[in-house]
Amino acid sequence: MGKLTSLEVTNLTSILNCFSYVSGLTINEAKSKVWFSANTSAGSKRILMNSFQVTEADADGKYLGCPIAVDSERSFDYLIEKFEKRLNHWKANFITHAGRLVLIESVLDSLPIYAMGTITVPRKVIVKLTAIARNFFWGGKHDKKSLAYVA
Structure with missing residues (x-):
């Protein structure tokens, strides 16, 4: 202006x-x-x-769901919370690995698409989201590191 x-x-x-x-x-x-x-x-x-x-x-306000001012990885905590909130409702021990993969690819992978299309998401946030999905896939829990059967 x-x-x-x-x-x-x-x-x-x-x-x-x-x-x-x-x-x-x-x-x-x-x-x-x-x-x-x-x-x-x-x-x-x-x-x-x-x-x-x-x-x-507010300085940490959002516009159309994305942070207005991106000052650190903390600005993207909402994405990590979305992932974890979604995973808390899934009973992974009753889902096969194929079912977990479908859930990850169809639901989890779609959550950050809008944010990634509008602003640059820091690499550390992407690594964290990938780790959450990987832990869910291999161990059924998103908050605990699990043993991967394949490198």
Whole structure:
């Protein structure tokens, strides 16, 4: 957006109003948040938030399910939690290795696809997700290392 001035706020308001008029769509202030760069002053933030009746997004906020600011592997903990949550419901000791492979390939492998298509997922996170799937395949438990029968 550039430097925040009252003229820019007025222009942005005008653009959004024109869009709303033409499309019939409006901004839902209750669901809308704004994310500022680190060098935005508190006064500028206040002006913009008051003008649009929105709140400030958290630094660890998400947009369409993906983290807005990727600062470390911690930003992708939600992917690891998704894997583990899904595996907690599966009773692997009642599933054959072929069944486990089908579950991994059809369900687990599809979970991070959107995130991987929108942002670069760190290699350490991919290694961790692979380890979780591998442990489930060989041992039936995602949280314990198991003996692999094939190298």
